[in-house]
Amino acid sequence: MASGLAALLDDVAAIAKIAAASVDDVAGAAGKAGSKAVGVVVDDAAVTPGYAMGFTPDRELPIVWKIALGSLRNKFIFLLPGALALSVFAPWLVTPLLMIGGTYLAFEAGEKILEAFVPHEAGEEMEELALSSTALEDQKVAGAIRTDLILSAEIMFIALADLAGRPFPIQAVALAVVGLAITVGVYGMVGLLVKMDDIGLHLAKGGTRGGRALGRGLVKAMPVLLSGLATIGTAAMLWVGGGILVHGLEHYGWMAIPHLVEGLSHWAGAAPGVGAITGWLGFAVGSAVVGLVAGAVIVGIVHLVQKLRGGGEH
Incomplete structure (x- = not known):
């Protein structure tokens, strides 16, 4: 009896050690994988507050909550199963899909950037003004x-x-941890940002x-x-998108292009004492230039096609 209990306790201890090792493995994998996506996280946190601005204060947090729920749905219903299916059946597709997203x-x-220099057309502004507050909120969300999703x-x-x-189990759990942690972190920060002025007003009356x-x-x-934040978000889009490309x-x-960017990074990284920082900045700037060129080409093509279609309708 005693020997049977001891054997059972040994088995439980062994299972506990395996579980603890698995948790450590998942935590390490999730932390490392999540850190590689920090540029996109910055972009996400910088871009999202703009969607909740312009509404009455009582609607700001509900809008952020709706977007956060949509983000969780994107990650756990569509992207997580899709990513795991890719890892099993078509790992070769990961890089092309990343490049499409970067583009x-x-x-x-x-x-x-174009919108910052070219004013919106009056028709677009009137169309937005014609929407009810509920319809505009739904459109923004x-x-x-x-x-x-992107x-x-x-x-x-x-x-x-x-x-x-x-x-595969480590991949699945680590991706789930990364998705949940980033969503909570990003939208928690966004919620704080959009209510910061209300917090300031409350303190000002203290x-x-x-x-x-x-x-x-x-x-x-x-x-x-x-x-x-809007400027940082645009810069992050260029840096992240260009870096992926x-x-x-x-x-x-x-x-050819990777060598140029890496050459800029190595040149900037030669600065004494701060080489790690300046080298990273060099790579970020080089990547942003690549993103700017790629973005300008695509924007030019899209607007040319729209202009040709518009000309063909008259």
């Missing part, structure tokens, strides 16, 4: 979820590429001089912060 990010950034796909595929060679000063500072800083070209042996 789309570059195109989106190109569109945003749908647009945010579509953008999130960014989430990039996150999942980048993570999947880093998990190549791991056992009883202490320091609290009132902090509140007024927050209210004044929010327009600058949101404008800066550079790595994709390198993967397929088309080395």
Whole structure:
């Protein structure tokens, strides 16, 4: 009896050790895979607040919540099963899909840069003004979820590429952990950002001089912060999209552009004492230039096609 109990306890201890090792393996894999997608996460966090702005304060958090639920649906219903199916049946498709996503990010950034220099057409503005607040909210949420689908796909595929060679269960759980952690982190931050001005107003009405000063500072800083986030989001799109294209070209042996970007990174990394930082910045700038060129080409083609179609309708 005693020996049987001891054997059972030994088995339980062995299972516990295996489970603990698996948890450590999943945590390590998820952390490493998630860190590779940090650029897309920055992009996601910088782009999303714009979709919740322009509404009454009572609608801001519900809109963020709707987008967050859409993001979870994107990741766990569509992208996670799709990524796992790719890892089993068509791992060779990961790089082409990443490059398509990178091209789309570059195109989106190109569109945003063009919009900054070319005003919106009056017809587009009137069409948006004609929408009811509910219809406009639904339109903004749908647009945010579509953008999130692209960014989430990039996150999942980048993570999947880093998990190549791991056992299938580790891949599945690590991707789920990455998807959940990034969604909670990004949309928690977005929720805080969109309510920062309300927090500032509340503090500005407080009883202490320091609290009132902090509140007024927050209210004044929010327009600058949101404008800066929009700029960071566009830059991140160029950097991430261009970087994906550079790595994709390198993967397929088309080395001219990757060599130029890597050469810039090595040159910038020669700075004494801060070489790691300047080298990374060099690669980021080189990637952003690649993204800018790719985005400009795609934007030009899209607008030319739209113009030709418009001319053909008259």
